[in-house]
Amino acid sequence: MRWFQGSIPDAISYAKQRTFIFVVVIAGDDEQSAQLMSTWEDQRVSEAAESCCVAIKVDASSDTCVQFSQIYPVVCIPSSFFIGDSGVPLEVVAGCVSPDELVKRISRVSQVIKLLIVSLLMLCFWCPQKICGAVFELSPLSSSSQKRTSSNIQPLFVCLFVFVRLNKVLEEKREQRKKGEEKNEVRKEIERRKMGKNVQDFKRKQEEENNKRILEERNREKAEEKAARERVRQQIAMDRADRAARYAKTLEEENAAKQARLLAMQADLEAKKEAGLRQRSAVARIQFRLPDGSSFTHQFSSQTRLQEAWDFAAEQVGNRYGHFSLATMFPRREFTSEDLSRTMLELELNPSASIVVLPLGRPPNTVFQSSGPILWTVLGSLLYPLIAVWRFLSSFFVTPASSASVSTNPSQHFSSHTNAPSDQTKRETPSKRSLETQPRDFKKDGKICRLRTQDDSEDDNNTWNGNSTQQM
Template structure:
């Protein structure tokens, strides 16, 4: 079906130009409208309406349908209006009809239109004739289905020119009225649109203001919520920091307590070990100090050793030494070399332990002259008799010293020789030198096997000495075993 694509006035002008029936089909969105449109779209109906109709399709909700219903009342939807050249509805089909019925209606409208053009005097169409056919429950007004008699009734004598001019004039009047109504409708629509735009603008502003208020309220709530969350996080962080500080303080206190305890334990263990070691050392010292091993070193380099109880007085040790050496050195005193100390008469009454000579010590015998040096001074001060007597007796004293040194293997005391004049000392020393060497040689040969001679060096012999240690005895050798 070829539908006219223009507006209603254009369709009316096209129908008037082609002298065809103007067909208006009004449809909706229901099933009857779809059924009616399917009938119009068939090939037989399209072929029947192609040459005799100018058809236009309107939606029941469109503005054009509203304007059309102001002139031709639309009773029901769907509807099909067949309008002649003079604007009079020739046929109105209310509701949907079958394809055959629609084709039959189109043929009848074509015949009515042709008959109207052939006999202009008879143009009245009764309402019963136009409403003939099924309406499917739709009610149509008789006024809309019939043409007023005064419009179709002609006078007794009407000329053909007047008959042709009357339909054209009626159609022009209707078009003018329709155009005027369209203009009024357009003005009303424009005013309504302006009012709607104003209302929409007011609504938009109101909505915008409400949106701004809502957004501002949301921002305030969000800011408040963020502030509360931040304060809560700060409080939690502060509490966590305090807990960490407390834990650190507890850990430090615990570590300090453990460290102090460990220090106390270590100190107690150290003190206990030190006390045990001191006790052990004291016990060993007491055990060792119970016996004092004294080595007596003679002026000629020889020595002898003896053990004494640590409580023995130094006087007893001196008496033992005097018994051992006899009268070889005459009067002698006791002394230690390291540290340098010469024992006095008061020290002779002290024990070896009190004099730090236990558990072992080395005592040197220091020979003394038979007469103190101050005697010579006093004799010289008393007169020359004693000086002369000393000079006369000195050779005899020298011979006695030589004989005693030969017998007791001991040279004369050096202190006595130093107290004599220089000339006499030199002469006696030169005369007695060969005899002293012979005496020393015999004394050295008589020494016990405790001494070992290496060149001019004598050292003590121990049980661990053997011939293999000769290379490393004094520590100066480059050979290390």
């Protein structure tokens, strides 16, 4: 079978040019379609179709088939449409047929086309009005004339009838198609407008629902955020209260522990102090000072009587001073025979005390002479700061000679009131005198002394620093 390879419009144009029948074969993928295609591929069918047909094959699942079905309804698949020059389907073969049947169908359609062509040629010679009048005026004629005319115009009548019928059918088809197209256009426009309105309503409704949902979500998020902030605020307040409570509890515990430690430390200190006091009060350290300035020390129990101290002093002194008594200088107190039976604790001689041994049977000034060095030593230690300040201030107003003479007066006064100066005073006196009497023929700068002459100028007296700069 020779199939047309172009499009349907090209096939229609080619069929009109050659006055052939336009054949459209619609086939699918099923078994009947395969059988129909094999029938069309038969040699007899091919020979019959090539002389009067322009055939085109259309797939049932293609867009071309959809467009074709909008003009010519496709009832079943496979199908074969035989369409004339005017577009009217002359024959429709539904389903699969045998090659012989298909050849008969092709021949019949070819004869119909030939008959239409003959009728059209005859119409070219006859007026359509006369022919129609002759056809419709056959009834009032006589029977003999009727027989004669019927035998003459029967072929013409058949052709005219077929032609008029076909034109009428074509006009009806065109009108129906036009009305259907108009109705379809109106219906499609209504559906389009309705669909547009529905789409707009749907979009508006969807947008409203979307806005409503967004608003609800935003309100819910705000509520959740507010609730979360409130929970966080409450949690922060609870945490602060908890921290404050823990801090107060910790502070209270620390204060309690600190107070306990302080109390324990105070108790420990008091215990140590009491132990020290008990230890110190349990012992009395007595220093015995003799009239010649010497002394010795001994340690007694606080419950020891003064008689034992007197016996110890008598044992140490021997018969050097004869009979003697004991006394304290600060406060001034001389112990009597009644005090010998009292303890050290009762006499307030613990933990330490200084007792002076006073010989008996001597003039009263002896006591003062023997106690003189101690008294002047105490007074000198008390008045030493005042004397030092006085010496410092007087050094700005008096000459070195006068200051040397002044500095010697206290030592002379001290030596006039004491009979037995200590070894330290004896050692310090020569050094002070040597410093006071040494000549002023040198210049002292720290521990460095430099000889001076009367010819030294001011430049010689100036000093030099490390970077060779003279300072006045």
